[in-house]
Amino acid sequence: MLLRTFGGLSIQTDGPPPSGAATQRRRLALLAVVAASGERGISRDKLLALLWPDSDAERGRGALAQALYALRRDLGGESLFLGSSELRLNPDILPSDVGQFRDALSAGRLDTAAELYTGAFLDGFHLPEAAEFERWVEAERAHLRHRFADAAGQLAITAEQRGDFRSAAMWWRRLAAHDPLDAAVAGELIRTLAAAGDRAGALRHARVYEAMLREELELDLDPAIVALVERIRSAPPEPEPAAPTRSAVAPATAPSATQPAAPPVDLASVTTAEWRARRPSRPHWLDSASALIGIIAFSLAVLLVLLLLPPRGGDSDDSAPMIAVGQFRSFPAGGDPAGEVTVGPLSDMLATSL
Numbered sequence: 001m002l003l004r005t006f007g008g009l010s011i012q013t014d015g016p017p018p019s020g021a022a023t024q025r026r027r028l029a030l031l032a033v034v035a036a037s038g039e040r041g042i043s044r045d046k047l048l049a050l051l052w053p054d055s056d057a058e059r060g061r062g063a064l065a066q067a068l069y070a071l072r073r074d075l076g077g078e079s080l081f082l083g084s085s086e087l088r089l090n091p092d093i094l095p096s097d098v099g100q101f102r103d104a105l106s107a108g109r110l111d112t113a114a115e116l117y118t119g120a121f122l123d124g125f126h127l128p129e130a131a132e133f134e135r136w137v138e139a140e141r142a143h144l145r146h147r148f149a150d151a152a153g154q155l156a157i158t159a160e161q162r163g164d165f166r167s168a169a170m171w172w173r174r175l176a177a178h179d180p181l182d183a184a185v186a187g188e189l190i191r192t193l194a195a196a197g198d199r200a201g202a203l204r205h206a207r208v209y210e211a212m213l214r215e216e217l218e219l220d221l222d223p224a225i226v227a228l229v230e231r232i233r234s235a236p237p238e239p240e241p242a243a244p245t246r247s248a249v250a251p252a253t254a255p256s257a258t259q260p261a262a263p264p265v266d267l268a269s270v271t272t273a274e275w276r277a278r279r280p281s282r283p284h285w286l287d288s289a290s291a292l293i294g295i296i297a298f299s300l301a302v303l304l305v306l307l308l309l310p311p312r313g314g315d316s317d318d319s320a321p322m323i324a325v326g327q328f329r330s331f332p333a334g335g336d337p338a339g340e341v342t343v344g345p346l347s348d349m350l351a352t353s354l
Contacts, residue, residue, distance in 0.1 A: 003096035005032050007119025021070035034089045035096035041086030050133045110151040117148040165196035183222045194232045
């Protein structure tokens with residue numbers, strides 16, 4: 001079981017909902033007051049003044065004794081309340097979120113305490129004809145809200161100090177949810193949202209906050225928040241990261257984990273043979289096409305020379321048509337300029353017979 005006091009007042013159980021004394025408002029209020037008193041406890045006279053203000057002393061003590069008996073019977077036995085003159089709630093029998101909240105703050109576990117605070121203390125809970133109880137609730141509610149605000153604010157500041165603006169904005173947002181009209185909280189939330197890169201979220205919260213101020217309080221934005229919003233709007237957009245460039249001699253794909261990357265190449269110190277081995281290979285069909293083009297061009301040049309030569313006289317066998325057969329080797333286009341064309345016997349024939 002757990003006595004929940006933040007955001008309302010109820011007893012939470014893992015099984016069926018409680019019945020009997022745990023459903024009566026004044027007896028639930030008794031549990032809340034004792035739980036909020038913590039280790040210091042609360043006197044019976046104080047309980048009488050809060051919960052039975054219109055009863056005389058005898059009738060009030062009788063009503064209190066009857067309420068304590070009913071709660072012990074329905075919830076935890078004789079050990080539910082500790083002490084005699086100063087009553088305390090036994091956390092081993094019926095823990096409460098307000099008790100856990102105080103313990104977490106005392107231990108310095110601010111994040112745990114902030115998570116336990118899920119709403120205002122006894123939010124929406126009232127006792128008719130118990131004005132003193134209502135004043136006590138208001139005072140306790142304000143005190144606990146202040147403790148929560150201190151814890152959440154400290155968590156936000158700590159997150160910002162380590163550069164975690166998203167977490168800082170999250171804690172300021174938690175604070176804004178519980179106190180949406182607080183100008184300081186609204187300003188911190190807008191600032192940290194912008195610092196976290198969420199400029200749209202920062203401007204959106206500024207608009208929502210301005211609308212709430214005008215609707216609830218008929219007020220305009222604080223000048224400091226107006227100036228902050230203007231700075232966010234006028235700030236230049238953050239530059240997008242530049243796309244990585246690929247070196248002209250770098251491979252198209254990254255080296256695999258099993259194949260180490262090749263060291264950078266100093267082109268000034270690379271020989272022709274080494275460069276030919278390092279450079280990307282060309283498709284075989286492109287080399288064949290280049291060779292064929294070279295053969296055709298050379299053949300056309302030879303034919304043109306033969307046509308332009310004057311005819312030789314006589315019936316000598318030297319004037320008979322000849323067919324030359326020889327080797328021809330061409331280097332591909334874009335290849336090594338130091339390469340050469342070899343025509344073999346065809347070169348000798350042209351030099352002597354033409």
